[in-house]
Amino acid sequence: MGQPILSVEKLSVSFRTDAGWRTVVRDVSFDVAARDTVALVGESGSGKSVTALSVMGLTPAGSSRVEGSVKLNGTELLTLPERALRGIRGNEVAMIFQEPMTSLNPVHTIGAQVSEALTSHRKLSGSEAHAEALRLLERVRIPAARSRFHEYPHQFSGGMRQRVMIAMALACRPKLLIADEPTTALDVTIQAQILELIKELQDEEGMSVLFITHDMGVVAEIADRTVVMYDGQVVEKGTTEAIFRNADHPYTRSLLAAVPRLGSMTAFSKPLRFPVVDRATGLSDQPSETPNTVSRNKQPLLEVSGLTTRFEIRSGVLGKVRARVHAVENVSFHLQTGETLALVGESGCGKSTTGRSVLRLTQPLSGSIRLQGKEILELRPSELREQRRHMQMVFQDPFASLNPRMTVGASIAQPLAINGLASRSEAGERVRHLLKQVGLEPEMAGRFPHEFSGGQRQRVCIARALAVAPSLIVADEAVSALDVSVKAQVINLMLELQAQMGLAYLFISHDMAVVERVSHRVAVMYLGEIVEIGPRAAIFGNPQHPYTRRLLEAVPVPDPARRLIKRIVANDEIRSPIRAADYVPPVRSYRQVSPDHLVMIEAWPDRAQTRPGDHV
Structure with a gap:
């Protein structure tokens, strides 16, 4: 192998703090060869993004100190003046x-x-x-x-x-493209498009790629070589095939164990815990089937029928309605006590609006929502507040959903005070119990949200949702923003709480591999409508709708042997749900594939329809 395009040797990066200089990257070394893709892997705080910024010379000049060597085609970048660096950025090295x-x-x-x-x-x-x-x-x-x-x-x-x-x-x-988590915030189908695009452009342009990610499934899809970082240091590096086949470091094994593998649920009828690997020893607990029992009472806990939510788009001086966003259109489903129904689809499909409509955080236009037999849409504000004790929501971003000026103990106690469920002393004891229940120390009640990690903050949000002893929790992308190992821990916690308390989850997600692991049944949404619904095994083992198959095919496969296989990926965007003001939605009909497994077929005007929520 000739001279590498990029050579990083003994790179150390420190930042100035009130307590002095704090080193966040220590003695990092790796090479990127011509036309190679090297993945820099690690969770948030591992130092991978700081390493990339140091290569580009983008760390703040006054408050950072970069030591070691970074050479691009033999030219030392760390000693170059800013004017010369500006000429290299964009021309020879580019960053996404x-x-x-x-x-x-x-x-x-x-x-x-x-x-x-x-x-x-x-x-x-x-x-x-x-x-x-x-x-x-x-x-x-x-x-x-x-x-x-x-x-x-x-x-x-x-x-x-x-x-x-x-x-x-x-x-x-550019000769080198640095991609810093370019697909983390994207839906699985869009992620597949971007990964395939980067591979195609690399072949055409002959570029080298430094790809930064925390997702080992993405690493398997794109990387020739892998560098694993933990706590600011490189703990393992080598060919991607070797690392996936025989990872040596416990932390690498923990990252690999946390990757959900599509198709891993064929032998299990119930949700399955993620295996958790100890970072220090590399030992894994064996995943076990979650011992929760779904109640099959005649009366479902939640019944949603014909739910429709639209948003008006107005213009002109008089604010005339010129169009409507058909966010949720005639959606029906039911949910039993102790059951998890996953709502899946890409951004804009209406799944989050469905969850918010169920709790009346967004006001539906029409339909029926019955919780424990009580019609939610007919409740007056005081009655709705009382009913919300039985249905709670866990949002995607725990930092945005916690008040930064309140301690987490006060945030968890607030629902108890609002609903008159506990005195001040009783609330304090209840908060300590709830923190312990979600795997946090009771003493943490006095801390503020910024003093917690992302996974810990999500545990706090779960504790707050549990404070009023709900029977239904709507989890809206509750783990999508978390690193893979933290995601596994939070999902395991949710499954354990479900088994202990008989909770029902409406689990909203775009991650099909996670959905397969946690759900009993799955509803696939596209453009505000459910296009397929059924038991997990039926949806994943016998998908009928083209959109369901597209979602499944887009999931990264954590197998480096498939890296060179060219995937055919559609490049179209999800269509807009905006319709003209006079638009009348077609009447939909569903075909029964197997017991409780329904798939949408073409519209049948003026004919009765079978809805996914109907008992078949």
């Missing part, structure tokens, strides 16, 4: 960041931002930059690129914004 919406300027059009990179670095004229920017947008498979050239970032979906970032990164034909 995790959140494209914060990386794109909201007040400039997409075309203008891609063109700016070309005029700044390649000194093209305005017309030349326009033509080249259009070619780049078409190159990254943006549909109708010419007509979308003058649109703004907010008019693009997350996946399309990430494609724009890739187009900007490719503008100057």
Whole structure:
């Protein structure tokens, strides 16, 4: 092997704090060869993003100290003056960041931002930059690129914004592309598109790629070599095949064990705990079938029938309704005590709106929601507050859903006070019990949210939801923002609480591999409608709707042997749920595939329909 494109040797990075210099990256060394893809893997706080920023010379000048060596094609970058570094950034090394919406300027059009990179670095004229920017947008498979050239970032979906970032990164034909968690915030189908696009462009351009992620499934899909980081240090590195086949370090084994594998549930009829590997010893507890029993009473705990939620789009001086967002359209399902029903689909499919509508956090237009036989949509505000004791929600972002000025103990106690369920002394004891129940120390009640990790904050949110002893919990992407091992811990906690307390979960997610692990039944949503619903084994073992199959095919397979297999991935965006003001939705009909397994078929005007929530 010749000289590597990038050579990092004994890299150490420190940041200035009130207590002095704190080292967050220590003695990190690795190489990236020509046309190679190297994955830098680790959980939040492992130092992988700081390592990438140091390579680009983007750590803050006054409060950071970078030591060691970073060479690009033999040129030492750490000693280069800022002016010379600016010439290298974009031209020879380009970076894609995790959140494209914060990386794109909201007040400039997409075309203008891609063109700016070309005029700044390649000194093209305005017309030349326009033509080249259009070619780049078409190159990254943006549909109708010419007509979308003058649109703004907010008019693009997350996946399309990430494609724009890739187009900007490719503008100057860099030798090295650094991709910092470019797919973490994306749906599984969009993630598959971006990964396939990066691989295709790498082959065409001959680039090297440094790919930063915490997801070992993604590593298997894309990386030739893998560098595992933990607590600011490299703990293991080698070919991806060797690391997946025979990981040596306990932390690497814990990351691999936490990756949900699609198809791992064929021998189990109930939800299955994730195996947890001790980071110090590498020893794994054996996953066991969760011993919860689903109540099959005649009367379901939750019955949703014909639920419809729309949002009006108004314009003009008089605010005339010109269109409507058909967020949830005629959705029906039921949920038993102790059961988990997963609502799955991509962003914009209506699954979160369905969850919020069930709790009347969003007001539905029509339909029926019955909890324990009581019609939720007919309740007055005081009655609704009383009924919400029995139904609680756990949101995706625990930091945003906790008051930063309240201790976590006060946040957990607040529902008890509002509902008059405990005196001050009783609330304190109840809070300590709840913290212990979710695996936290009772003494943590006096801390504030910023003093907890993401996984701990989500445990606090679960404790708060449990405070009023609900029978139903709506978990809206409750683990999607967490690292893989923390995600496994939180899911195991939810399953254990379900087994102990008979909780019913409406589990909202886009992660099909996690859904397979935790659910009893699955409902697949597309454009506000349920297109397929049935028992987990039926949905994963015999998917009938094309959209269900598309979701399943997009899940990364944690097998490096499949890395060179070219996947056919559709590049289309999910269609818009916005309809004209006079739009009348078609009447839907469902075909019964097997007991309790229904799939949508074409519309049948003026005919009665079978709804997914109906008992069959």
